[in-house]
Amino acid sequence: MANFGLRNLVLINPCELKEEAYYQAMHAKSIVEKSAQNTYHSLDEFLKKNEIDFVIGSTGTPGGSYNLSRIPIKPQELGESIDLNKKIAILFGREGNGLHNEEIDICDIIVSIPADPNYPIMNISHAAAIIFYEIFKNRNEFPVEGLKETTRVEKEYLLKDMENIIKQLDIPEHKEKTGLKSFKNIINRAFITGREVHTLKGILRKILMKFE
């Protein structure tokens, strides 16, 4: 939960939380501690005392032996379509046998993680991590680290330099074309960064100077 910016853990009819629960939470102990004030006897009680806009149920039995009319969506579809301005509850069932049918019936939507049919049942914390991750991926308020892809314009300047080089190589025109195309495809697939464009452009300029 903490990895993906979530704060409110609600426990429904839980067992007693022992030392291990806090230990396993590592640096997110505060989430577990807060859950003590966020405990309910039943799902009904929780839904009555909180104004939840949208209830999402998670299930490990896709397609559904329980209820054929409930076709689950995939976590990615959930992440792409969920409205995070709404008050949303994501329900996870019991480790081992998940949510009961009556609980699934309460949900507005069911989400299920695609998995190997030979071993589709997932550890609840893995299932939660994957669902939270898919939702987080689409949250714009977090500057998602990773590749800072260059701009289209910078990329075009780089391709222009490459084109100038290729034009001077005395190779057949169709080979000029496939050469430039390959370079362009690689650049695009690599999600090239601004810094890398800068470095490569330096190299290409130097090559052009040696041609003069």
Next chain:
Amino acid sequence: MANFGLRNLVLINPCELKEEAYYQAMHAKSIVEKSAQNTYHSLDEFLKKNEIDFVIGSTGTPGGSYNLSRIPIKPQELGESIDLNKKIAILFGREGNGLHNEEIDICDIIVSIPADPNYPIMNISHAAAIIFYEIFKNRNEFPVEGLKETTRVEKEYLLKDMENIIKQLDIPEHKEKTGLKSFKNIINRAFITGREVHTLKGILRKILMKFE
């Protein structure tokens, strides 16, 4: 691993596996049992004894305080572009402090999971679940085809040609290094195909000829 159709767990310099390891594996005990025959003293030994086409490292420090020249891709980008016909190793580091810099340097590509900057460090089994899930997702939807990535050897010949070019450009040595490194990173991240290597090599050879 079993949830997402993976079978080969390799342990490198592991601690002794106690009862708990087998217990936690639930119905995937066989994966843990098999790992006993799949244990190596060092990463070097593992790579020497197995012909791995592509080494993927996972890291929890995106953007890279460790090494600015290694920009990680996201799990989704990995899942979309990985060629599952190749022999691939995904490295996970130690719980707590991950992979060392020397281990990261060995990797062809680095993958990092976007997370809340307030708590970006992830439990290793959650990180693994998310990366395996992203790879599996794409196995389901597209019948494994996709990019036919080139071999390691072909890629090395290409890099050699690029190195020869850069060496002749009269630029400072550190710029030679970042230039070649950028080119290498782009080639790796793009999962360059055999055909593209062939085309690019043609171009680089022609450039070298013009230098003479």
